Amino acid sequence: MLNAEKRKTLLLLIPVILVLIGYVLYPTLRTAYESFFHNGVLSLQNYEDFFGTKAKANLQALWNSVWISLLSVLFSALIGVPLAYIFNRYEFPGRRFFSNIAIMPIVLPSLVGVMAFMFLYGEAGLIPNAIKDLLNLSEVPFKIGGISGILIVHAYTMYPYFYMTTASALSNLDPSLEEAASNLGANRFKVFWQVTFPLLTPGLVAASLLVFMVSMASFSAPFLLAGGFRVLSLQIYFSKINGDLEMAATQSVILSIVSIVFLLFMRWYQGRKDYRMASKGIGAHRSEVSNPLLKWTMVTLGVFAVVILLLPHATLLILSLVPEGTWTWQTYPTVFNLENYTMLFDTPYIWEPVRNSLIMAFIACLGVFVFGIFTSYALVKRKFIGKNLLDILVMIPWALPATVVGMNLILAFNSPNPFSFGQILVGTFWILPLAYFVRFLPLVVRSTNAVLEQLDDSIEEAAQNLGAKWFYTFRKVVIPIIMPGVLSGTLLAFVQAVGEFPTSVLLYTIGNRPISIEIMNQLRMFNIGQAAAYGMIQVALIAVVMFISSRFLGVKAEKSLG
Amino acid sequence: MSTVHLSAITKQFGKVTAVEDLDLLIREGEFFTFLGPSGCGKTTTLRMVAGFYYPTKGVVKFNDRDMTTVPPEKRNTGMVFQNYALFPHMTVFENVAFGLKVRKMNKADTKKRVEDVLRKVRLDQYAERQVSQLSGGQQQRVALARALVIEPDILLLDEPLSNLDARLRDEMRAEILRLQKEYQITTIYVTHDQVEALTMSDRIAVFNFGKCQQVGTPTEIYNEPVNDFVAEFIGETNLLAVVEAGSGESQRSYHVDMLDNDVTVNNTSLNVAEYTENDELRMSVRPEAVEVSDQPITGTNVFPGKVKMVQFTGAAVHTYVEMNDRLTLVGTALNQGPSTYLKEGAEVYVRLPEDQIRIVPKAGV
Numbered sequence: 001m002l003n004a005e006k007r008k009t010l011l012l013l014i015p016v017i018l019v020l021i022g023y024v025l026y027p028t029l030r031t032a033y034e035s036f037f038h039n040g041v042l043s044l045q046n047y048e049d050f051f052g053t054k055a056k057a058n059l060q061a062l063w064n065s066v067w068i069s070l071l072s073v074l075f076s077a078l079i080g081v082p083l084a085y086i087f088n089r090y091e092f093p094g095r096r097f098f099s100n101i102a103i104m105p106i107v108l109p110s111l112v113g114v115m116a117f118m119f120l121y122g123e124a125g126l127i128p129n130a131i132k133d134l135l136n137l138s139e140v141p142f143k144i145g146g147i148s149g150i151l152i153v154h155a156y157t158m159y160p161y162f163y164m165t166t167a168s169a170l171s172n173l174d175p176s177l178e179e180a181a182s183n184l185g186a187n188r189f190k191v192f193w194q195v196t197f198p199l200l201t202p203g204l205v206a207a208s209l210l211v212f213m214v215s216m217a218s219f220s221a222p223f224l225l226a227g228g229f230r231v232l233s234l235q236i237y238f239s240k241i242n243g244d245l246e247m248a249a250t251q252s253v254i255l256s257i258v259s260i261v262f263l264l265f266m267r268w269y270q271g272r273k274d275y276r277m278a279s280k281g282i283g284a285h286r287s288e289v290s291n292p293l294l295k296w297t298m299v300t301l302g303v304f305a306v307v308i309l310l311l312p313h314a315t316l317l318i319l320s321l322v323p324e325g326t327w328t329w330q331t332y333p334t335v336f337n338l339e340n341y342t343m344l345f346d347t348p349y350i351w352e353p354v355r356n357s358l359i360m361a362f363i364a365c366l367g368v369f370v371f372g373i374f375t376s377y378a379l380v381k382r383k384f385i386g387k388n389l390l391d392i393l394v395m396i397p398w399a400l401p402a403t404v405v406g407m408n409l410i411l412a413f414n415s416p417n418p419f420s421f422g423q424i425l426v427g428t429f430w431i432l433p434l435a436y437f438v439r440f441l442p443l444v445v446r447s448t449n450a451v452l453e454q455l456d457d458s459i460e461e462a463a464q465n466l467g468a469k470w471f472y473t474f475r476k477v478v479i480p481i482i483m484p485g486v487l488s489g490t491l492l493a494f495v496q497a498v499g500e501f502p503t504s505v506l507l508y509t510i511g512n513r514p515i516s517i518e519i520m521n522q523l524r525m526f527n528i529g530q531a532a533a534y535g536m537i538q539v540a541l542i543a544v545v546m547f548i549s550s551r552f553l554g555v556k557a558e559k560s561l562g
Numbered sequence: 563m564s565t566v567h568l569s570a571i572t573k574q575f576g577k578v579t580a581v582e583d584l585d586l587l588i589r590e591g592e593f594f595t596f597l598g599p600s601g602c603g604k605t606t607t608l609r610m611v612a613g614f615y616y617p618t619k620g621v622v623k624f625n626d627r628d629m630t631t632v633p634p635e636k637r638n639t640g641m642v643f644q645n646y647a648l649f650p651h652m653t654v655f656e657n658v659a660f661g662l663k664v665r666k667m668n669k670a671d672t673k674k675r676v677e678d679v680l681r682k683v684r685l686d687q688y689a690e691r692q693v694s695q696l697s698g699g700q701q702q703r704v705a706l707a708r709a710l711v712i713e714p715d716i717l718l719l720d721e722p723l724s725n726l727d728a729r730l731r732d733e734m735r736a737e738i739l740r741l742q743k744e745y746q747i748t749t750i751y752v753t754h755d756q757v758e759a760l761t762m763s764d765r766i767a768v769f770n771f772g773k774c775q776q777v778g779t780p781t782e783i784y785n786e787p788v789n790d791f792v793a794e795f796i797g798e799t800n801l802l803a804v805v806e807a808g809s810g811e812s813q814r815s816y817h818v819d820m821l822d823n824d825v826t827v828n829n830t831s832l833n834v835a836e837y838t839e840n841d842e843l844r845m846s847v848r849p850e851a852v853e854v855s856d857q858p859i860t861g862t863n864v865f866p867g868k869v870k871m872v873q874f875t876g877a878a879v880h881t882y883v884e885m886n887d888r889l890t891l892v893g894t895a896l897n898q899g900p901s902t903y904l905k906e907g908a909e910v911y912v913r914l915p916e917d918q919i920r921i922v923p924k925a926g927v
Contacts, residue, residue: 004633458647461614464634465641466661466712476660480651 008470009382013390016375020393022419023438027408028256028396034249034411046250061230062254068150068231069215073208075155080162081204083305088170091286092295098302099167103160104309107542109499110157110220111516112535116312117144117153118224119319119528126315126332149225154218156312158211165203173199202269209266213259217401219502233403233502240407240506252407256400263392263399313539319532327528340533350530353518354537360429360514361497364436369490371437372444377478379445380452381460398442402502409435410506429512435503440493447489451482484553491545499538563748564625564715565590566611571620573606580606582772584620588750593742595751597759598769599795604752605720607769611750612718613637624715635664640709641718645725646701648693654680654704655689661712679711682741699730706738710745717742717749723758735762756796760784768792775925788835791925793846800852800891804845804921816845816921820889826862827919834921841923851918852893854881856910863914867891869904879903883912 038045050058087099108116121127121144128140135141144152173196181191222231232255239248289295319333326335343350378384379391397405413425413434425431455478463473501516508517515534522531566588573581581603588594596604609615610622613634622630629637640661649657655676662672680686683703693701702722709717719738723731739762742749753759759766760780768775768783768791776788787793794801804816807824814834815824825845827833837843853859854869867883870890874897881893881904891912895902904910 456645456647458643458645459649461612461634462641462643462647462708463649463660464614465612465637465639465718466708467635467638467664468660469635472664477649477651481649 009378009384012374012378012382013384016371016378017390019371020375020390023434024393024396026417026419027405027412027438028400030412031249031252031256031404031408034246035253037246039246046246049247050250050254057230058232058235058251061232061235064230065216065232065255068147068154069212071151072154072158072215073211075151076159076211077162077204077208079155080159080207081166081200083159084163084166084170086298086301088167089286090298091288092298092302094299094302095286098306101306101309102163104313105157106160107539107546108157108312109496109501109516109535109538109542110218111224111499111501111519112316112538113157113312114153114220114224115519115523115531115535116316116319117149117156120311120315121152122149127311129332145225146227146229150218150221150229150231153221153225154215156309157221158214161210161214162204162207165207166200169200169203205269206266209262209269213262213266213399216255216258216262217403219401219403223501223505233401236403236407237502237506240410245411248407249411252404256404259399259401259404260396263395267392267395316532316535316539319528320536322529322532324527324529340529343530344533344537353513353515353534356512357498357514357516360433360512361436361494361500363433364440364497365490365494367433367437368441368444368493369486372441372448372489373479373482373486375441376445376448376452377474380449381457394445395442397438398446402439402500403506405439406435406503406506409438409503426507427509429509431507432504432512432514435507436497436500439500439503440497443493443496444486444489447492448482448486451485452478455481488549488553491549495538495542495545498541563590563746565623566716566748566750567621567623568607568611569621569623571607571610571617571622573603573610573615574618580772581610581617584774586767586774586777588748590748591746593739593749593751593762593764595753595759595763595766596769597753597756597766597796599754602769603772604754604769606772608718608720608750608752611716612639612641637716638712638714639716639718640712640714642702642705642709642720642722644721646705646722648701648704648708650694652693653689654685654691654693654696657693657704658708658711661708665712675711676707679707682710682744683707683737698726699734702726702734703737706741710741710747713745715748717745717747719749719751721752721754723753723755731758738762760796768795770795770925785920786832786835787846787920787922789922789925790844790846793844793920793922798849798892798894799846800849802845802889804843806843813916814921816843818845821865821885823865825914825919826916827921828917833917833919835923837921837923844922844924846920846922847891847914847918849880849892849894851915852891853913853915854883854893854895854904854910855913856904856908859911859913861913862916863919865912865914867910867912869906869908869910872903872906874903881910883910885912 035046036042036044083102087095087102105113119125121142123140123143123145125140125143128143131137132140177199178191178195181195182188186194217233218231219233219237222229222234223237226234232251236248236251236255239245239251289298318336320340321336321338322333323335323337323339327333344354345351375394379387379394400408409431410426413420413431416422416424425434459477459481460473463477464470468476498514499516500514504514504516505520508514513521515538519531519534522528522534566586568584568586571581571584572579584603584607596607598604606615610617613629613632613636616631620630621628624637649660652660658676658679659672662675667675677686677689680689683706685700685703685707688696688700693704696704702725705722722738723734726734735758738751751758751762760783763780765777765779766783767777770791776783776792778786783792783796787796790801793799802818802820804818804825806814807817808815810829812829813826814829815826817824827845858864865885867885869881870884871882873880873882877897878894879897879902881895882890883893884890893912
């Protein structure tokens with residue numbers, strides 16, 4: 001009897017561990033294993049090729065990835081932090097609206113976002129051409145592409161991480177601390193640098209690490225914008241396309257090592273005891289801007305930011321109304337109608353990718369939902385040896401770049417093994433739902449962890465004390481309480497899975513091609529309108545999910561992203 | 563209803579011993595309190611009765627049934643948690659009905675029983691409310707009703723009043739006692755608040771460092787503490803190190819180093835606790851026993867001093883008397899008008915009545 005609790009824990013852990021070993025650990029190790037083979041012979045040749053003098057391209061790509069990521073951190077911080085400070089510390093007309101818009105880049109799936117940027121600011125982009133025509137220039141005044149394109153897209157899509165951490169740190173900051181500093185005679189400058197800023201640092205460091213990781217993993221932006229410029233996540237894709245799986249494995253291992261080191265560093269940093277606020281009941285604390293000049297400068301800044309932030313969405317909407325074959329040599333599109341949307345419903349091959357994405361994302365999310373709840377429950381509420389290790393194992397797919405996750409699955413499941421029930425999964429329908437499952441498991445586990453940690457142990461004990469068995473308690477008490485958090489996490493995973501590009505491009509088959517692949521196909525055929533219409537479907541889906549989350553589940557969906 | 567019998571209970575968490583070699587017999591229908599500072603093992607003991615922990619060593623019995631390793635859901639105890647642990651997604655009614663639903667009681671009986679108990683805790687108007695809409699005191703009553711409705715053999719209360727404000731606490735104290743008497747249910751009450759313990763309990767067990775120091779009625783615990791920890795933890799007291807100086811038929815004398823003098827104590831079990839030769843000794847005098855006067859007092863154990871501070875609390879007046887530069891004694895008298903307040907700095911006489919002093923051994927750790 002003494003072991004009843006331990007038995008329950010064990011029963012819970014066995015499936016969790018099996019799934020994690022089969023679909024996370026084994027593929028990762030398999031990749032590492034493959035990387036030590038060259039033409040089927042055990043050797044370090046691949047690593048020599050990577051680091052050696054012969055093939056500079058790979059090392060160059062690694063180096064490019066690193067400094068692009070560093071610059072992405074810098075630019076994201078330079079946009080996100082001041083914006084958060086202004087929108088959270090000063091009261092001026094429209095402040096609330098501006099601060100809601102500030103997280104809009106999150107509503108843009110990466111591939112769709114990059115596409116919108118291309119048509120906005122690229123060679124044939126609407127903005128450069130509009131300026132050219134307005135000012136009667138002979139050439140476009142600027143265009144993005146290559147490094148500048150990647151950096152601008154990164155800054156746009158990643159600054160919200162800085163914005164959100166800064167905003168939440170500022171709202172958790174007890175105003176009386178700053179008041180105490182002023183009271184002791186510090187001027188505003190001193191107060192900021194000696195009190196406010198040090199208290200923001202933990203959040204800023206966390207955001208920097210996150211942006212660095214996300215940027216190292218970034219695939220869509222370099223894929224569409226890089227031109228000849230090489231980054232490591234893209235190199236993996238090229239190696240795979242060229243059929244050099246062993247080199248792809250080696251590159252994946254290098255990128256994995258960087259990512260996992262960052263994951264461990266981040267865990268260590270966040271686990272450290274830091275100076276959190278001890279005081280409770282912190283009220284909002286915003287200075288009313290009374291100086292009219294300053295006030296209207298801020299409003300202008302807000303309006304300007306909103307325009308910049310929403311331009312990609314607007315572009316997407318406009319482009320989606322351009323029917324096929326009507327925008328060829330003209331500078332601007334001239335015909336607008338709903339053809340691209342109606343075709344979704346009356347043309348099967350247009351509708352098919354949408355259906356595929358929805359079905360595959362649904363399957364993956366069903367798995368993530370069930371499995372995520374049990375995993376999170378085991379991690380938060382059960383005691384066992386090796387918990388820390390399990391926690392890291394769950395987070396690995398989150399830390400690994402999507403390209404690497406895709407490669408791992410290719411290498412693990414292009415031959416039969418027990419975890420695929422003796423089947424070859426690569427080239428079948430099931431490999432993509434599996435990839436989405438692995439990719440988005442950490443997201444659901446994290447959002448479930450957050451609600452489970454809020455759930456006091458005494459609630460379960462009370463149910464038990466009243467005579468309820470464990471499973472009854474779990475069904476009738478635990479699940480209903482945590483459901484909003486789990487659902488919002490799962491919904492977010494769902495929309496991300498619908499838009500997922502990097503793993504899709506490595507693993508899709510013609511039969512199960514998802515939306516993102518079809519967007520690429522349409523772009524290749526210069527059918528921009530249809531591609532944009534696909535993008536709009538995703539944007540709409542995300543908007544619906546965020547609305548449901550905040551309205552019915554009381555959860556800010558974007559919180560789960562951080 | 564049942565008795566609770568803990569014998570030779572030890573509970574270890576890793577290397578830390580939370581409860582050590584505990585023997586307790588809680589009688590049927592008794593209101594029994596575990597009292598002690600935080601980390602003393604009282605909550606751990608309660609949780610072993612509830613079944614959330616299993617003892618490392620020893621046996622837990624309800625009546626004659628061995629419950630040592632029976633899981634909590636099969637013990638039929640009703641527990642009220644410190645934070646109430648109400649199910650946030652259920653109404654008041656659903657919370658209270660939970661235990662009956664688990665017991666597969668039919669709807670009509672459930673409804674009757676729940677309404678009945680809600681009436682008893684005076685919440686019948688609130689049955690359909692969400693628990694988050696209730697005040698702290700009301701939530702407390704829901705928790706009580708939820709524990710009582712299953713007609714448990716034992717009611718377990720884990721610091722149930724610690725989250726309430728002072729006035730509500732008084733009210734709930736009376737409420738809990740009323741319900742306990744009405745249901746005549748064996749009750750274990752955990753608290754660190756000595757006033758709660760003294761006013762509510764039939765008997766009290768005082769815990770410190772995982773060991774039960776003393777079990778007794780409130781008056782026994784207050785008047786005849788077995789060691790200096792119990793004397794100091796319950797109520798206020800003047801505690802001084804003493805050494806036995808002489809022993810007679812009806813009185814004993816002890817040397818008080820801090821007073822540089824001897825005091826005389828009646829040689830009765832009320833005034834002298836059991837101790838052995840090797841024990842360090844302490845003398846405990848309750849402030850309300852200390853006589854302070856600006857007129858010379860006759861009798862034994864009278865010492866001069868100077869008033870250092872007079873503290874007025876309304877019902878009582880505390881007088882702090884500096885006996886010498888090492889020792890200040892406190893005397894408490896009921897407020898009987900301005901004439902009873904002494905002036906700060908006044909020369910006074912202090913008497914420690916020989917029938918009110920208690921000699922106790924220092925508690926071993």
